[in-house]
Amino acid sequence: MASLEISHINKFYGATQALFDVSLSIGKGEFVTLLGPSGSGKTTLLKILAGFESVSDGAITLGGRNITELKPEVRNFGLVFQGYALFPHMTVRDNIAYPLKVRRLPRDQIETRVREMLDLVQLTRFIDRRPSELSGGQQQRVALARALVFKPDVLLLDEPMSALDKKLRVDLQEELRQIHQTLGTTFINVTHDQEEAMHMSDRIAVMNHGRIEQFDTAFNLYRNPASRFTADFIGKSNIFAGEMVRGASGLDFRGDALEVQLGLTDRPQGRVDLMVRPEDITILTEAPDAGRVALAAEVLHSTYSGDRALYALRLGSGKEISAYGAARSGIHAAGAKVFASFAPGDVTLIG
Ligand SMILES: Nc1ncnc2c1ncn2[C@@H]1O[C@H](COP(=O)(O)OP(=O)(O)OP(=O)(O)O)[C@@H](O)[C@H]1O
Ligand SMILES: [Mg+2]
Structure with a gap:
């Protein structure tokens, strides 16, 4: 069941268009x-979902209800944004309790919920x-x-880990994934880190110049990119026009x-890109058996x-x-003459 429907959103900042006909289900x-x-418009889309920015065109519905014009505080969305910092003068307890105090929950229920979240x-x-x-990761x-803490319908995360070092980021990614599995809440995460996206997501919306290039699983984005942009952006690829x-x-x-x-x-028939x-x-x-391509x-x-080597090769045509x-059993030295071989079944056509 589609819960959050983003339909044909355009967003202008003055004369600049930041989003073009964005739709996601x-x-x-x-x-x-x-x-x-x-x-590419990631933060803009997230701010629109949070209600911090208005749309120029289009609609958002949650469970069939139109929320496009709703104020942020009544959307019941959780936010972890860059610059949406903790209250420095409050303890960890009071920081976490804050959304529940605003919602006027009884004190004992607040303490129970805060402890559940700290446990999580x-x-x-x-x-x-x-x-x-606290350390950056703990914060x-x-x-x-x-x-x-207030059981949001949707959690929005805008690069929550970008300021942390690599090791901590990987730990926190794993933790976030486990928390997602435990709670079953809808998570919408923003990143420009392709590995992070692939490790954590059920599906990834690839954005480019304010448009959704492709919305699919990591596997399909990698094996069957719909555009040259996605083929280039997700992993390493060799593309032949x-x-x-x-x-x-x-x-x-x-x-x-x-x-x-x-x-x-x-x-x-006609123009196409081939990806390997x-x-x-x-x-x-040595040249391979017939049936395989050999360059x-x-x-x-x-x-x-250690486990493998990544080679840069120059083909006869000059293409790298x-x-x-x-x-x-060893590594081919620079200057070595080799054959780059692949099976026709391993190529992907784009466009
Ligand atoms: N308040 C604003 N006024 C005018 N233009 C804006 C405003 N906010 C964003 N933009 C423009 O909209 C486009 C999309 O910006 P956005 O912040 O959504 O990108 P992003 O994908 O989050 O990028 P980053 O990875 O750098 O955070 C950019 O061209 C940006 O300059
Ligand atoms: Mg951003």
Whole structure:
């Protein structure tokens, strides 16, 4: 059941258009991430969901109810925003209790809820501290507890971990995922960290210049990107421009210095991009069997990470590609002549 419906939202700041016809249908209890480069409109969309910004056009409904014009405080959305800091003069207890005091809950119920939340974020022993006496990660967990204490319908998170170091960020990601599983609340998270998005989300909305490029699972975004932008933005990719041309058993791909027999019957002729992921390429020292694509290449350099090596290769055409290679029995040296080989079944056509 779709719970949060975002329909055809346009947003102008004066003459600048920040969002273009944005529509998303988000299920109850889903963990959705808005992912995109700086300036792509992620925060703008989140502020509109929170009610801090108005829409120029379009509507938002929650469980069928139109909330587009509702004030932030009556939306029942939890917020963890950059710059939406803890109250510095209040203890952890009072920070977390604050939304419930505003809602005039009885004192004993407030104390029970605060303790439940502290248990959830594993900060019970810090209940009487002030924010300045906590680490950055602990402060973010208090902010999370404060945003969840009143059982919001939706939790909105705008890069809550961007100020933390890598190790802490990974720990907090795992914690956030567990909290999401425990509560079953709808989470909408904003990040420009692709790995974070892939690790945590049920689905990811890829944003670019104020538009939704694709809204899908991490798997589908990676294996079947709908646009060149998504193919480039999610993971490493090698993209060859070319066209579909009639071959012996259907349409084949013909690009610069690359032909792949695909024999497709279910797509039109004409311009297309072909994508091969670096892990789908095998580096060989001799030409492979027929049936596989083989491109003569020279090793430019490699980056060894223990379990494997990432190679930069230059093809005969001058084009550079990247490929992972097993590194158990050695690493191909710079200058080595190799073949970059892949199966026709491992390519993805875009467009
Ligand atoms: N209050 C504002 N007035 C005018 N333009 C704005 C305003 N807020 C945002 N913009 C513009 O809208 C566009 C989207 O901004 P937004 O803050 O939503 O991007 P973002 O994806 O969150 O980027 P970042 O990753 O840097 O946080 C940008 O071009 C930005 O300059
Ligand atoms: Mg932002």
